[in-house]
Amino acid sequence: MQNYANPTHFLRLVRVLLPVTAGLTTGLLAVGLYLALFVAPADYQQGETVRIMYLHVPSAWMAMFVYLVMTSAAIGTLVFRHPLADVAQKAAAPLGAAFTFLCLTTGSLWGKPEWGTWWVWDARLTSVLVLFLIYLGIIALWQVIEDPGKAARLVAIFTLVGAVNVPIIKFSVDWWHTLHQPASVFRMGGPTIAASMLWPLLIMAVGFTTLFLTLHMLAMRNEILRRRLRRLSMLAADGAAPLGVVAEPAE
Amino acid sequence: MSQKPQAEKRQAAIQTRRSPLAALLVRDLRIGRRIGGAVSMGVVFFLCLVTVTPFAVGPDQALLARIGPAILWIAALLATLLGLDRLFQADAEDGSLDLFLMSETPLELIVVVKCLGHWLLTGLPLVAASPIFGLMLGLEPAALARVTASLLAGTPALTLLGAVGAALTVSLRRGGLLLAVLILPLSVPVLIFGVAAAGDPVVGFKTPFLILCGLTLAAVALTPFAAAAALRHAGD
Amino acid sequence: MSQKPQAEKRQAAIQTRRSPLAALLVRDLRIGRRIGGAVSMGVVFFLCLVTVTPFAVGPDQALLARIGPAILWIAALLATLLGLDRLFQADAEDGSLDLFLMSETPLELIVVVKCLGHWLLTGLPLVAASPIFGLMLGLEPAALARVTASLLAGTPALTLLGAVGAALTVSLRRGGLLLAVLILPLSVPVLIFGVAAAGDPVVGFKTPFLILCGLTLAAVALTPFAAAAALRHAGD
Amino acid sequence: MQIEASALSVERGGRVIFAGLGFGLRAGEALLVKGPNGAGKSTLLRALAGLLPLASGDIRITPATEARLDHDDFGSIRSKIMNVIDFKGLERDSGEKPGSTFSPPALAELCHYIGHADALKPALTLAENLAFYAALLGGGEIAAALARLGLAGIADLPAAYLSAGQKRRAALARLVAVARPIWLLDEPLTALDTMSQTIVGELMREHLEMGGLIVAATHAPLPIAARDLVLGRPL
Amino acid sequence: MQIEASALSVERGGRVIFAGLGFGLRAGEALLVKGPNGAGKSTLLRALAGLLPLASGDIRITPATEARLDHDDFGSIRSKIMNVIDFKGLERDSGEKPGSTFSPPALAELCHYIGHADALKPALTLAENLAFYAALLGGGEIAAALARLGLAGIADLPAAYLSAGQKRRAALARLVAVARPIWLLDEPLTALDTMSQTIVGELMREHLEMGGLIVAATHAPLPIAARDLVLGRPL
Amino acid sequence: MNLAAPHSGFVIAAYAIAFVVIAAMVIGTLADYRSLKKSLERIAARARHIGDARS
């Protein structure tokens, strides 16, 4: 384990894993898309629009899963001071925001034909929106603080504060919703879901997960390189020859 | 500034014997009183919001009374945010924060006391003014009492949450907007239960008010650790 | 920040040939971008406010649509005020203001350019984003256009008025109080006509909008002199 | 070129800091303002820079007949000086004399003022900071200025990353980047290491040789020939 | 009492400022940190004060057996030192050794740190400022401290009204008002007039005689006997 | 998938947006990687240059 603290070892690991996850992702998404678009039946109520579910639900799951990943990375940063945890945190945030955005837009595109409006202030929708805002805050914090080490620690603290808050927000928003019982009468998700719809959904979900893992590894690799570059150009700015650069193994 | 060497010196001597936290509170209140700053800004901002809403909603008294608590709560939330970014920043810039870090007093307590000072300067005047503003919005006496009580119970939580944002943005010179962006999503629960306690006739007062108090207590218990941790790590 | 010595040096050389005012604008935009977040921060802040309001007011689409213009305008006011008190204070503290005073460029123009920078960083993104957020609040297309137009016409006035307050903050030790007490009430007319132009179906769009434009023009014509005068006396 | 100040007095926070102060300074001369802490050295410099109002007194700039000002760098400035013949402070008590023109910017535009604050924006790189001041104060070559003060290697670091002495040097680089005939320096050697102190000494000597004027406040000895002006306020 | 620092290294903004630095200091000894601008003097002092994290290295405080610490002023502190035996920095790269305790406040509480910023609130008077720090840092007699630094006459002025040297003296008055055994002084003589420089020199000598320790960074010579630690970063 | 169905436009739009977002993530990371590699190589070349000059 200690080995992977060393970025070079991690980069080597990435080189081994990357083809596997990338291949897996392509396969899963291809099969998933085929099943979702051509095999799965249209819903007897919703018609073709139900096919949006195969994007919407996996991205909703990913929105939460990525936050979970970031929370663990934040603990890694603050408690174990693992250098790779910083990198993992930073690389995950934009991906999480992208999946949340996808959940919001696909949901919105689903909502227009279903409810006749692009947006309602429904409990689940608003919780996701708040989660999206938290992601944006995290990204902004990353961008604004110069020193990567300091940024990592501060963002980790905020991520944990957010992690404590997200369940509270969810609970309050649900409570708020029951309080107001808005006019729109709809329920997301039926009680049961036919197997013919479940399989495409699960395959898409696994595909999204491997997609995230692949992109996360790539983004972490970028971040490691970015830090290396930063260090070297700092050395160069000091007028010293960046000797380390020759010693670093090429990718 | 007035020249009263005798009185001042005596006062200073008294202050020396004070506990660190009491001294900090006195200092912050004194600075707030002399400079003005965020204090008055909060209340006047509050007033602006209350003034402008009737123009937006139209002179429908019933409607105004219905969304009155919501307006007061949003105004309180926003007024708290104004100027909060300087809570620790001023201390960081002039080097006081270094000395806080080097004192024996735990930083967590220092954070709590600074929040208390800020709340006394901005939150409390706001709570005190809310019945008047509520009256302007045409709230019933019962509703007035509920709004005031809910603001009294809830605004400390807003300040404490804001303090986390202030600590996170302490090294950024224009952290105001970022602070708001970080903190607004987190303040959703306080807002929901605050407004509910203040004005919802269906649920009644007690349940949301108790939850609101619970949220504030949780904020008192947890946020100082987050803010102190952020302040410790921000020093570079 | 990326390290590109070559590019940077070339850029710096170009900047030397720039006019003082252009250089000032570039400087302020650059600082704004690096600190306190990118252009997008204002938009995100806006999004936060729009998200938070329904929790207070309730998810009633019709009501939200009705007070939508007010929400957008209040968000604009707040975004303008957040951090505006530091507009000249930061320059005064680090000594830049002394150098502004000693340059050949009239201080009035410097004030205008600093306000322009601030507006470009906070006001403009907000105006640009307002249609989307209006959509979320359920505004009609016609109302969307009105809100956007009124914000475009009115937010510069808010910034300029705030700048006078910011200049007073620098020159008077108790400036914070004055900023609030003088400037916020002055911004109430802007707010009222803005909201009226944005959403009042009775008055119509034209009259309040023209008044709003008049207010902005008056602000452009007058406030720089007031702010510059305050700054000149700040050097003590 | 010549500065003549007479009967200057300045009030700050309701107290008279000094009164009846006068001095004259010719092209190529330096004046060292000395005195204990709180004597009013910085106050005097700020008043000369036009940053503080004079309670009374006159500051007069006259172009010297034999001026060495035909040096290249000061070329554009010379023409400007021709217009600045008479600069009067606010004469609060005595009422304004008819015909006296009050134009503080005019004197200020001839001066460089290096105060206690370095006027650097932490978010900008050193080069960006200096380039901005060059543009604001009237153009100049910033690369050479940075090199002269030994900052070329760190020109692309944000100013927030600099040490105290590096920041001070960045402020002093303004003197080189923009040519102005009068230098008002408030404790210029603060935080500088010995090498930089030597460099700044050289800069000052060169400036004097070119016909510039220097008024400097400092507690440390400066490596230039200068007349002393001792301010006496005890505390 | 004794400080032993070994293999210190500090990173700031992603750059290694110094590495492998070590020194030892006994009761009554002073260490003068020297080096060109940007060498890392201030960084070292901040790291010792616990204000910057160590990238690696150890700072160890041991109570001296023959300690002269039984001086009155240090009475309460002595007992505290007994608990502070071992202070370790974060050892990121090498992994933490078992049993090492990380407690930065412990060392910090023994130190006075006078940095570049004076930590004065402009709105408060000098006496109020100092009284607050006395309360915060553990009590003391502020009137005597103000008198010692020649500030008694202006104790009731708001700090905003003070000159640079007066502000600096107000910061240094903390050293007298609150007794702490270790003084970390970053360019303590900046902006001071000659008389105040003498006074501060005396303070430092007295502190050393009482068994205190001093680590000072400065470009000017200090009027105390001290060992030198020269930091070598070229820029 | 029945393209003639009443709301198929929304389905297509959803899949198109998903495609765009995912493609943006992938292309963004890869482009970032490429530019970082390039900068690293440039700086390495400069280091070698300096090293040569010194020896």
Ligand code: HEM
């Ligand atoms: C922007 C709007 C929307 C957002 C933010 C949103 C968000 C979510 C979230 C967070 C989930 C959670 C999945 C889970 O609990 O495991 C979900 C699931 C789901 N959503 Fe949406 N949704 C939106 C619009 C819609 C619309 C318009 C429909 C269809 C009428 C819809 C149908 C579903 C279904 C069927 C599920 C699966 C439920 C389940 O598995 O329990 N959503 N959505």
Ligand SMILES: Nc1ncnc2c1ncn2[C@@H]1O[C@H](COP(=O)(O)OP(=O)(O)OP(=O)(O)O)[C@@H](O)[C@H]1O
């Ligand atoms: N906040 C910071 N972030 C990143 N780097 C910094 C920071 N402060 C200083 N540095 C860098 O650390 C190095 C050492 O700075 P330091 O302030 O310790 O120098 P110093 O020896 O005190 O110099 P001086 O004599 O000018 O005070 C400098 O090269 C500087 O660029």
Ligand SMILES: Nc1ncnc2c1ncn2[C@@H]1O[C@H](COP(=O)(O)OP(=O)(O)OP(=O)(O)O)[C@@H](O)[C@H]1O
């Ligand atoms: N902003 C101010 N408002 C009111 N009084 C001030 C202000 N600044 C300084 N003073 C007072 O003016 C007097 C002179 O201050 P000044 O800064 O000119 O002193 P100085 O000679 O530069 O001292 P030093 O050597 O400490 O820099 C001091 O007694 C001080 O208290």
Ligand SMILES: [Mg+2]
């Ligand atoms: Mg001075």
Ligand SMILES: [Mg+2]
């Ligand atoms: Mg230093």
